[in-house]
Amino acid sequence: MNFVEELRWRGMLHDIMPGTEELLNKGMTSGYIGFDPTADSLHVGSLAQIMTLIHFQRAGHKPFALVGGATGMVGDPSGKSQERNLLSEDVLQKNLAGIKAQLEKFLDFDCGANSAQMVNNYDWFKDYTFLDFIRDVGKHITVNYMMAKDSVKKRLEGEGMSFTEFTYQLVQGYDFYYLWKNNNCALQMGGSDQWGNIVTGTELVRRKGAGEAFALTTQLIKKADGTKFGKTEGGNIWLDAEKTSPYKFYQFWLNTSDEDAKSYIRIFTLFDEETIRSIEAEQDAAPHLRMLQKALAKDITIRVHGDAAYEKAIKSSGFFFGNTDIEFLNELNSNEILALFDGVPNYTINAADLQQGINVIDLLAAHTSIFPSKSEAKKTIAGGGVSINRNKIAVEDVISPAVLINGKFILAQKGKKNYFLIIAE
Known part of the structure; x- marks a missing residue:
């Protein structure tokens, strides 16, 4: 070579x-x-x-x-x-x-x-x-x-x-x-x-x-739109999993533009020219599948964080599309869960209150402000529009420590797309 x-x-x-x-x-x-x-x-x-x-x-x-x-x-x-x-x-x-x-x-x-x-x-x-x-x-x-x-x-x-x-x-x-x-x-x-x-x-x-x-x-690496490579709203993308979770790391590369992905896959992977051209052909044939970004993100995530972390990142990526079971969250540590739900509205409640049990309406409208009033929470729950940890709930349900994910988190969902993370501390 x-x-x-x-x-x-x-x-x-x-x-x-x-x-x-x-x-x-x-x-x-x-x-x-x-x-x-x-x-x-x-x-x-x-x-x-x-x-x-x-x-x-x-x-x-x-x-x-x-x-x-x-x-x-x-x-x-x-x-x-x-x-x-x-x-x-x-x-x-x-x-x-x-x-x-x-x-x-x-x-x-x-x-x-x-x-x-x-x-x-x-x-x-x-x-x-x-x-x-x-x-x-x-x-x-x-x-x-x-x-x-x-x-x-x-x-x-x-x-x-x-x-x-x-x-x-x-x-x-x-x-x-x-x-x-x-x-x-x-x-x-x-x-x-x-x-x-x-x-x-x-x-x-x-x-x-x-x-x-x-x-x-x-060459100094730049993004096609002129912004600085490696920077996000949250700051640097670190190689240390404690500073940037493997999920966020994977998402950084997955969200690369098509133009940037064509240069990044040459710079940041060890794929040979023939392999890269083959992936580019797949991308050109079906741009919506984002084959370049997926190949780029997979290669770099595995080399930086390992196969297991990559598999976690894939499962995490599929969570909001319903492709990953709720039990998967118990495989993640607290930092990984917070990284996954970064940007999702979150609320903190007193863990001691859960010991006595909290009625779900009180949880959603008093201990948190997911609903502006108890009457609205009751109406939406009665209509089947609310889930806790992806399970439909009834107005009489009481939330106890048994529902906590990793002993700390509750995932509330209003409708299909509105997620809320409740943190018991």
Whole structure:
């Protein structure tokens, strides 16, 4: 497999330094991508870079994942309009552990010569004094060179930038130099907004180490409508199931537009070109079946969360269409239930009140406001228009703890489509 050609046909390649392809064609090359440890989980915005490392390893090369324990304390100004808050060492260590566990799902860390390797730049910066750094590194890169970078220009034209952020490209550049010297890393990869920082690294290798290093960047992922990829009204779509449930994760990909799905299935899956074209043909023949979105969502959900989580996501997706039995909800934890019913009106009642039993009319019109009055609740129930946990109820029914789903939830339904979640606490 030719790594660069793989990125090209998938529409991922953006910039590549002359000589990079020749280097890769000579044999196994070590290359790295940096990951920002500002949270204890990566999100889907990081997936393009993870996929780049996966393709790199599949092509027979050795991938390094650099987690920026040191650079995370500084903050990369690229693509940012404001300076970020600096993180404490304790928070960084927690974040690094979370990211490492996630990367191990995607990269093979035990496959011989081209096993993936994780490095933390805090390891080589923690004992590097400021005076040593500016003497050994700073003298090789001119201020004029640093000022010419787009990331610096844009910030200086706006709110300005601190000396801390200004030095970021030197710090990242030294990462490249260090990995080139100590780990034989000849290539740094990243998103297209990282080109300036990466090239600073190649310059440092050339000027300080009298060596040669190379650069490659991938396209920044955008949605066809111009909005930012990976963001929803609820914020980031995380790879951590505790932050974004597998159901929400699956739905994010399933709800992708047809145009976006055609590019995403190339970028975020390992399907070959023939398989993708076959799925596209199915999509063109029956667009309403959304075969592209289903194939995309299935592949990514399984690789991030596993088969069992994918099956749960499928059952959850079918719940509101009546394709999934109510008993399925007992297989979900509280967070998964809340994620499933996100957007559904919810009410909280006192769990102690349920111990004595609550008449269903009181539950729906007094303990909650699902109905504006008891008379309206009574009339609708008598007409067979209300269900509790998908069971029709009568006006004399009393609701007890026995009906609770997972010991905490009651699902009320008015008519066919109006759901309400009652939470007993």
